[in-house]
Amino acid sequence: MLLVYVIFVAVLLCVLRFLSKTSVLHIIAAFWQSLEDRLYLYQSYKVPQFNENLQENLLYRKVYTYLHSLPSVEDSDFTNLFTGSKPNDILLRLDPAQRISDSFLGARLWWTSEKSDSDAGRAFVLRLRKKEKRRVLRPYMQHILSVADDIDLRKGEINLYLNMENGSRENGRWKSVPFSHPATMDTVLMDGDLKNKVKSDLELFVKSKQYYHRLGRVWKRSYLLYGPSGTGKSSFIAAMARFLCFDIYNIDLSRVSDDSDLKMLLVQTTTKSLIVIENLDELLSAKSTAVSLSGILSFMDGIISYCGEERVMVFTINGKDQVDQTVIKPGRIDVHIHFPPCDFSAFKSLATSCLGVKEHKLFPQVEESFQNGAYLSQEEISDIMIANRNSPSRALKSVISALQSNKLGRRLSDYGSGQLLEESGDSGSLFSRESVHVKEFKKLYGFLRIGSRRKEEPLDLASADKQVQLN
Known part of the structure; x- marks a missing residue:
């Protein structure tokens, strides 16, 4: 009898080991899910990525953030792995064939990712028991929004969206x-x-x-x-x-x-x-x-x-x-806001940030070059400094040489050098490098009427002194 029991256990273990290495269990699970769907035990809700006008569904983005924070993503059989923005970051992302579970208020919920019915983007599908939908659905979605907002706030991550050619509908007009x-x-x-x-x-x-x-x-x-x-x-x-x-x-x-x-x-x-x-x-x-x-x-x-x-x-x-x-x-x-050509003050800031140098014996030569009408952009100067960052003296000599070869025959003040560029009768205005005290700035805000008139003047803090006196 004992021998029969041992043989039975051994056969059972072999069968289970075989099943674990094949897709039989997945076939059984899919069949059971299909049976439940036919019996109408569950309700499904779809969260598409885009609406009919290809506008992004903000709820889709929130659900995306929330689902990727769940432990069940890592436990699933079909999770994709990607590198993050940092070299050591490993990100887990849902696979189209992936089905993950969640629990809320004692209810069990399931999520899948699938291609949208339209030809634009994807969609998340939520399944929960019909008898629990009135009690769970709305509080659960509010919970998702709250958690996703907290995650976004902690990460502080932002995306750059680029517009695609017209007619590209697979992922909408914007590529992030x-x-x-x-x-x-x-x-x-x-x-x-x-x-x-x-x-x-x-x-x-x-x-x-x-x-x-x-x-x-x-x-x-x-x-x-x-x-x-x-x-x-x-x-x-x-x-x-x-x-x-x-x-x-x-x-x-x-x-x-x-x-x-x-x-x-x-x-x-x-x-x-x-x-x-x-x-x-x-x-x-x-x-x-x-x-x-x-x-x-x-x-x-x-x-x-x-x-x-x-x-x-x-x-x-x-x-x-x-x-x-x-x-x-x-x-x-x-x-x-005016961004003037690089002057000597901006040059000194670049030398501090790029070379770690606040003062240097070559600074007077640089200043003289600026006064004689030489011009380089901040970007050009910083590139020279970065290329020669191991030797500040060599970097400054290279900047002086580049400035002397780029004289424009006019002084930098002709470009405005941070001062108001408009004529006195020009209604346009700007931020510039001209100093304005913080107290005067705060006082100025008392006179600003954001949008109170249909045609308002552009904000001009460069001429704040004059505006405060007039008011």
């Missing part, structure tokens, strides 16, 4: 990649007073939802960054995004088919986003895009720009004289 630009408000090269004014303006904006709504205006703000190439406009955009923790939507107008397509791209952006169009003046003057000037104007402040809130629009140009003035007229852009 992790944004890893290291620039922050602390590292960006900018005068301290100017930097504080920008930060205060952004902080005020994110806290002003009720104020904008009370005025009957859309909660958005627009910036114009202008100055020669290489003066730090792109790095400043990255610093703005990290300061606000907003995703960046970088619009390439060469991939936009017409004005309507541009409007659709704007509609498909999300809240808490930085919407960027770089080198707008070059794109408009080249006539190489299918977008008209009226399309740009409608994008900036037309009725389509009101489809969405808590967004910051950023436009960059090389010079105000190179773009149609209707683009930057008062009321269309809230804040103008």
Whole structure:
């Protein structure tokens, strides 16, 4: 009898070992799930990635974040492994064939990822017992939103979205990649007073939802960054995004088919986003895009720009004289920020950050070169310093040599050097490197009326002294 029992156990173990190495168990599980579905014991809910207009479903993003935080993702049989933004990060991502479980308020729930019924994106499918859906569903979805928000806040990660060619519907019009630009408000090269004014303006904006709504205006703000190439406009955009923790939507107008397509791209952006169009003046003057000037104007402040809130629009140009003035007229852009050519003060900041040098015997020669009209952009100077960072003296000599070979025959002050560039009668205004005391800045805010008039003046903190006196 004992021998029979031992043989039975041995056979059973062999069968189980065989089953564990084959797909039989999965076939049985799939059959059982199909049987339950036929008996209508479960209710299914789908969370698609995009709606019929290819607008991203924010709930899909929240569910995505939540599901990838569950321990059951690691325990599943079909989890994909990817490297993260850091070299040692290993990320677990759902597989299309993956089925993971979760529990909430004593109920058991299951999630799967599958291709959407439409030809755009994917969808998450939630299954739970019908008898528990009224008790569990809404509290569970609120729980997902809360957990996902906490995870996003802790990570502080942002994404860069790039627009795809029109007609690409598999993943929508926007393609996202992790944004890893290291620039922050602390590292960006900018005068301290100017930097504080920008930060205060952004902080005020994110806290002003009720104020904008009370005025009957859309909660958005627009910036114009202008100055020669290489003066730090792109790095400043990255610093703005990290300061606000907003995703960046970088619009390439060469991939936009017409004005309507541009409007659709704007509609498909999300809240808490930085919407960027770089080198707008070059794109408009080249006539190489299918977008008209009226399309740009409608994008900036037309009725389509009101489809969405808590967004910051950023436009960059090389010079105000190179773009149609209707683009930057008062009321269309809230804040103008000038990025002047590199001066000696900015050079010293670069020497400190790139070379660790605050003073050097060659500094007077560099200063003299600037005074004699030599010019290099911040980007060019920093590249020279980085290439020669092991020898500060060699780096400074290389900068002096490059400056002497790039004299423009005019002094740097001709470029403005951080001062107000507009004529006294120009209604446009800007942030510049001109110093303004914080107390005067705070006093100025008492006179600003964000959106209280249909056509408001762009914010000018460079001339704050004059405005305070007038008020």
